[in-house]
Amino acid sequence: MNVQWIQTPVPGRHNQKRIDPDEPVSKCPRLSESAVDAGLLGSSPGAPVTGALPSVLSAQQGPARIGQYVLVPLSDRPGVQSALDMDTGEELLCKVFDIGRYQEKIRAYSMLSRHKNIAQIKDIVLGESKAYVFQEKDFGDMHTFVKSSNRLPEDLAAKLFYQVVSAVNHCHQSGIILGDLKLRKFVFTDEKRTNLKLEGLEDGHILSGDDDLMFDTHGCPAYVSPEILNGSGSYSGKQADAWSLGIMLYTMLVGRYPFHDLDPATLFSKIRRGTYSLPEGLTLRARCLLRSLLRKDPCERMSAAEVLIHPWFHENMYDTGNPQQEVNFGEQTVPQINMEQDEDLFS
Template sequence: MSVQLLQNPVPGRHGHKRFDADEPVTSCPRLSESSADAGLLSSSPGSPVSGAPLSVTSTHQGPARIGQYLLVPLTDRPGVHSALDMDRGEELLCKVFDMGQYQEKIRAYSMLSSHKNIIQIKDIVLGESKAYVFQEKDFGDMHTFVKSSKRLPEDLASKLFHQVVSAVYHCHQVGIILGDLKLRKFVFSDEKRAQLKLEGLEDCHILRGEDDSMFETHGCPAYVSPEILNGGVCYSGKHANTWSLGVMLYTMLVGRYPFHDPDPATLFSKIRRGTYCLPDGLSLRARCLLRSLLRKDPGERLTTAEVLIHPWFNGNTQDTGKAEQEVNLGEQTVPQIEMEQDEDFFS
C-alpha cells in the first residue's frame, strides 16, 4: 500500500496521507465496555477511550487497520472510532467522512490559530471513498459530567465555563459561528477533568464578512434561542451562540435546563416567552451573568468578549488577566427546526 504526502490541510500539520484503497472498518468491540452516555449515568463519567487497552474476543474480528492506525468503532458515537497509532503508541479519536465532504468539514481549522480549548487535528488519512481525520482523545464530555454531578459548585463552574467561552470567543474573532452549541460539544482533555476543549468544528458556519446574519434552524431544542424560533427571519449567529452559552451555564449551576419540556411545542413556547427561574443559593454575580446571557432581545446579550471579563470570573480562573489583555472591548418555525434527539433532559 503506497502513501502519498499531500499539501497541509490545517496549520501545524506535516501533511496527510493518501492510500490506494480503503480498508473497511469492521465491526469490533469497543475499547471500554462502560457506556459514557446512556440513560442515567454513573457518578464518574469516562471517555470511551479512557486508557483501556485494545482487546478483542474470539467472537469478534480484530480492529481495522488504516495506515499506521488500528480503529475500533464507538457504538455510542456514530462515525467516530478510537484509534491506536501503532508507530507512536498514542491513543487518538478518528472521525470518518465521505471524501466529497471532508474538506468542507475541516475548513474552519485552516482559519484558526492553535487554541488550548479547541481540539486540534493530528493527522488525516485519505482512502478512495473515505477520509479519516484523527484528533486528540478525550476523557468524557461536559453533558455527562454535569448530569452525573447533578450541578457544579460555582468555583468549578467558573473555571470550566471560562474555558468554554474562550473557545467560542476565539472562533467569533475569525468569523466562525458554532452550530449546535451545547455542553456535549466540550470534552475533557485530561483525566483530572480540569481542561476543556471544543471537540469539533464540523457544524460551524463560516462568515463571508462582518455580517453574522444567519437563517439556519439546526440545533438541539434545549439550546435554541428565541429569535431562531420566529421562522424565516434572519438572526445574529453570535448572539444566538451567547444564548446557548447562557443555557450551558444555567445547566452547569442548576443541574437542569432553564427551559425544558418533553413536548417540543411546549418547550419552544417556553423559550419564546424567555421566562425562567433562578434558584436560591446562586451568587449575585452568577445571577447577573445568567441574566445578561438569557435575554430575549439578542442585542441586549453580552458578547463573548464581554463575558470573559465579567466579575463572576474574578479569582476563579488562572487566565482571567490574560483574557482581559486579549479582549478588545471595542470590539424555526417549530416544524422546520431540525432537532437533535440525543439530548435527553436533566431531571
C-alpha cells in the first residue's frame, strides 16, 4: 500500500500519513464491525498483539491491515484496536475516528507539553472515511485492577493516585477539563502495574480563557458531581473533576463507590445529598483528603494542585520526588448522562 506523508494539523506532536484514494480503507471492513474476533489476541484491557498472526481465520474474521499496521479489535474497548507495526514489530493501540472529526478529537494533545502520566500520539494514518490514531500499548486499566484487588492498601493507592492527580493537574494548568474522569481512563504502562497514564484526551474540553464554566452533562453517573445533577446550568469544570478524583480515591481505598445504586434516580438522589460513610481502618490523613474532595459545595473542594501537596502522600510515599515540581508543570434530571457498565461493578 502506498503511503504519502502530509502536513499534520497538530504541529510538532506526531506524524501523519494518508492512504492513497485508489486503495480505500473499505478494503478492511472488519474495523467497523463488532469485535467478534477480539479473542484472537486476548480480550483483557490493553492485551498486547503478538508478533505471530492467528493461524486459523474465517472469511469474516481476522486482522485488518492499514498501511504498515495490522489491527484487531478489542472486545472490551469499543473503537480501540490492538495494532502491530509490521515494519518495526512494535505493539501499539489504535483509536479509530471519523475523518471529519478526528482533528477535533485530538486537538487537546496539541495543548499539552509532554507529561509522563498522559498518553502521547505516535502516528496517524488517514483513510477516505476514517482516521487511525496510534498510541503506545498499555497493560490494563485501573478500574479492572481495583475490582480484582477488592481494595488497595494506602501506600499503593498513594503511589497510583499521585500519578492520576499529576495528570489531571497538568491538564487543568493547560486549560483542559477532563469531564468524564474515572478509574477506567487510567491505564498501566508496565507489566508490574506501577506506572499509570491517562489513556486519552478525546473527551476533554478545551477552555477558551481562565473561565472554566461548563454546561456539558455527559459522563459516568457514579462519578458525576452534585452540582451537575442540580441542573442549575453552568458549573466549574475543575471542581467537578475534583469530585471525580474523590470518587476514584474512595473506590481505590474502600473497594466500592461512595454512592451506588442500580436505580439511577436513587443513585442521583444519594449524590445530591452528598452523604457517604468512611469505613474503619482508613488513616486520619486519608479521611482528611477524601473529605476535602467529596464536598457537596464545589467551592470547598481542594484543587488538583492542592491535592498533590497533601500530607497523605508524604506519609505513604518514599520515592515521589518533590511534589512542587509536579504542581508546576425529576430525580433523573440529567438524562444526557451516559449509563455505562461501571455502574454495578463496585456495588
